[in-house]
Amino acid sequence: MTTCPIDEPLLQVRGISKAFGGVKAVNQLDLSVQAGTVTGLIGPNGCGKSTSIDCISGFQPVDSGAILFQGNDISNRSPDAIAHAGLMRTFQNIRIYDDLSVQENLLVSRQEFDRFSWMTAFAGSRAMRDKERQSAEKAQELLEEIGLQRYLKAPAGILSYGQKKLVALAAAMMSDPKLIILDEPLAGVNPTVITRIEALIKNRNEQGQTFLIVEHNMGFVMRSCHHIIVMESGAKLLEGPPDVVRNDERVIDAYLGRARDRKEPA
Incomplete structure (x- = not known):
């Protein structure tokens, strides 16, 4: 197995699509994760986040597009094969x-x-x-x-x-693993456990561990992620560092605005 060059992303998702019947859950999605970073994947419920990471980790086949991990095409490989390649994940349902x-x-x-x-x-x-x-x-x-x-x-x-x-x-x-995908790690847990999870991710990332995190807790995302990808209606709306994402009007309208209306912690 080859190893991706240092200047190439650890994970590259190129134009993947996934439909269930007539509903397109993921539509020509492009995203990348650089080695050594914590990348957040956010968006409103139903925007395609969970389906996207299911496709990346092999739990759903893609209809089109390609998924590259360490420079190798892992599209539609089995979850076991992808895990052995160095990509692990957790699930919202433990x-x-x-x-x-x-x-x-x-x-x-x-x-x-x-x-x-x-x-x-x-x-x-x-x-x-x-x-x-x-x-x-x-x-x-x-x-x-x-x-x-x-x-x-x-x-x-x-x-x-x-x-x-x-x-x-x-x-x-x-x-x-080279990359760990976390599916809503903070959902349903108390503040003490949130603190422990956040500290674990920070500590491991400082040691070189790469993370891709799907999460609704915006305070955690903004504190912990180097790069954030925002999805809407199965596609990427925009991406960038936390300061760019939190101040983009499209994100405020599509997602963060509702969080602010509920006065969620910053």
Whole structure:
């Protein structure tokens, strides 16, 4: 697999479209994500954000257009293949195993990327034991970072909704992906968890992790994102840094104006 040149975006979406019956959910969408950045994807409900990231991550096929990741065409590849290429995502509806411990949830996420032959696994090779030890150490490190280390051995089912979102985010980081897509990570969580999620994203980005985030919390988006893409009616309305986006009349009319009317925090 090739690696994209430094001056090229890590992710490039070129004119993708996706229709459901006669309804065009995504219409000739272009967007890009530069390595090492936090990019926000915003817009009113129904504008095509979720469908767009479903297409990028392989959970929906595109009808036309192309998706390039690290210079390679990943259009219509399976979610598993895209994840193994280095693109992970979380979901608005949490996907963790309630009956497994919090630690086991993270280890399961990592094990899918540790490729050992059945013979190696059966023999319990030193390489496999080393990998298991490294994974356990990484899981503990992530749980300490999100403030859930005391739940290491506890079943994930006892956690609150917000704590489960933190675990899902940590699980996505276990394989050291090049890009993590977050689908409304702050939806339905309390201010304490919001602070933890925001701190985790900031810390990991400072270490070089790249994020693409779909989110309705405008205060978080404006504080955390280097670049923001605004969608409307399945297409890109505009893009730019936070100061440009927050002051654009089209955005105020289409989306941010309604947020201001509700006096959401800045």
